[in-house]
Amino acid sequence: MPADPAALRLALAEDIASANPTLDPAWCDAIATVPRELFLGDAAFRLTGTGWEPVRRKETGEDEWLRMVYSDQTWVTQVEEQDAADTTSSVSGSPTSSATLPSLVVRTAQVAELQPGQRILEVGTGTGYSTAVLSHRLGPGSIVSIEYDPGLATSAATHLHDAGYTPTLATGDGLQGCKEHADYDAIIATCSVRSIPPSWFWQLNDGGSITTTICGWMLAAGLIRLVLDDEGTAHGRFTADTITYMLARPHERPPSPVFFRLDGDTRHTVLDPGLLESWAGRFVAQLAAPSAELMTTSTGIILRDVATGSQAWTEPDGQTWTVHQHGQLRLWDQVEDALSAWQKAGTPALTEFGMSATPFEQTVWIGSPTGPSWQLPI
Ligand SMILES: C[S@@+](CC[C@H](N)C(=O)[O-])C[C@H]1O[C@@H](n2cnc3c(N)ncnc32)[C@H](O)[C@@H]1O
Missing domain, CATH: 3.30.160 (Double Stranded RNA Binding Domain)
Known part of the structure; x- marks a missing residue:
């Protein structure tokens, strides 16, 4: 029997619901409705022993392609700024864009406690898939999404239009927020940051929240929701999720020379x-x-x-x-x-870690702000 995208979407939504029983069913409805195949286009990368190999819809055949699209997996769509659609052979390097795995899209929204009626900035539009899921659940008028890469921003706009969603889209460095459409009740990032960019504080309404993964150059990450208090400090605790997003481009490591061990x-x-x-x-x-x-x-x-x-x-x-x-x-x-x-401190898990942050100083601590603590690079 040929693969039926609607049935595959529904099965994916059901799997996500049973793996995350506290998830609001409205998010599963979004997964069961948004046609992910429109966002992946006709090519993606798969990691093999020789690097990132392009996989094409016309080569896999329609059924296998749809099964890939509706698996709960991240599909890398760009490596070192080369789009899968334009690549004919295997490439090496780091992914620079992807369609986030659906369970993580809704998990991030769950952690962010997003609600209809809020004004939300999403940083990292990528393929537009997560933007569509947010738009379906919260209404397109609630969502502003910004993408760094102009080519990806253009493709995402087409994908969203074809799927019938009309969020506000912008192209630029989301680490500067998106001033044109500020202020926001919530900022969520589908790319990681080394610390919270100052402009995110400036563009947040009182009591607003920031949900992001804090990651660094050892590629260790923690997912956190920070809430802004009246004095301009954002506070939060890390979740138990062992997930990460790729680093925001301006927060990436500079290229390093070849490593030679020195005795020292x-x-x-x-x-x-x-x-x-x-x-x-x-x-x-x-x-x-x-x-x-x-x-x-x-x-x-x-x-x-x-x-x-x-x-x-x-x-x-x-x-x-x-x-x-x-x-x-x-x-x-x-x-x-x-x-x-x-x-x-008893080798606590990340759930025992929290963060206090202003635009000028950001501290990660164990237990409470008076416990062992470290400053993030701003
Ligand atoms: C994991 S992908 C996002 C996937 C997207 N949520 C989806 O479902 O298709 C991360 C995206 O963040 C973008 N990005 C990286 N740094 C950025 C920045 N400073 N501002 C805006 N977008 C950024 C990347 O170009 C990439 O498309």
């Missing part, structure tokens, strides 16, 4: 570098060394500070580990102090 100063550590493999452990390490990237090897970890070139790397040494640190920053010392504070 050497010492022993009893703190297991494997702690950085856990979701919360890596998040803590990233807080302690916010401009460092993390690489893992078969024998240990490498930290490299993108700003100063400082490095630290570990190797096993019987029951302990040897650490080599080179450069102006003592990266392992920073990470070790933070991980020790986290262990002392």
Whole structure:
């Protein structure tokens, strides 16, 4: 029997509802209604052993294509700013745009506590799929969506028009908000940020909220909803979700030169570098060394500070580990102090972490604002 998009949409919505029983059914109705195939166009990327390989609708055949479209998966549509539709061979690098997996689109909306009647800014239109889901649920008059990449913004406008949705669309750097249509009751980002951009505070109504993933260059992320108080400080706690969005383009790492290990100063550590493999452990390490990237090897970890070139790397040494640190920053010392504070607090999960933020100072803490804390780079 040929694949029926309406039946596939409904099945997807039902799966999402049963995996997330507290989700408002109105969001599942949006998933069951928005035709995702209009947003994916005719090509996407799939990660293979040789890199990102374009997959085309005309090659998969209609049935397989529709099954891909209605699987609960993110489909990467652009890698290093090359669109899947214009690519004939495998490409390497990082995704720069995608159609977010439907369960995450509605989960983000759930965390954001979006309600009809609110004025909402979405940062990162991408294919327009999440914008359509928001428009279906909340009414297109509620939604302003901004996309950095002009080509993607144009395609998203076509997709949304073809699907019959009419949100307000803008092209530009959403880290500046979208002043033309401000103020907003809620800002949600479908790209991650290293810290909350100051303009998001300026463009929020009193009591408004910001929902985003806070991510950094170790690619550790936490989803959070922050609510603005009367004094202009936004407060919130991270959720248990182990999800992330790609980093906002202006918050991406600058390109790094090829890495060479340097011996530097050497010492022993009893703190297991494997702690950085856990979701919360890596998040803590990233807080302690916010401009460092993390690489893992078969024998240990490498930290490299993108700003100063400082490095630290570990190797096993019987029951302990040897650490080599080179450069102006003592990266392992920073990470070790933070991980020790986290262990002392009982190695809590991200739900025990919170954030207090103004345009000038942003702190992530464990337990309460008076607990162990770290400043985010603004
Ligand atoms: C994960 S994709 C969004 C997917 C989209 N929600 C969907 O369902 O199709 C992230 C998008 O954010 C965009 N982006 C990155 N940095 C941005 C910025 N500073 N302002 C606006 N958009 C940005 C990227 O170009 C990309 O299209």
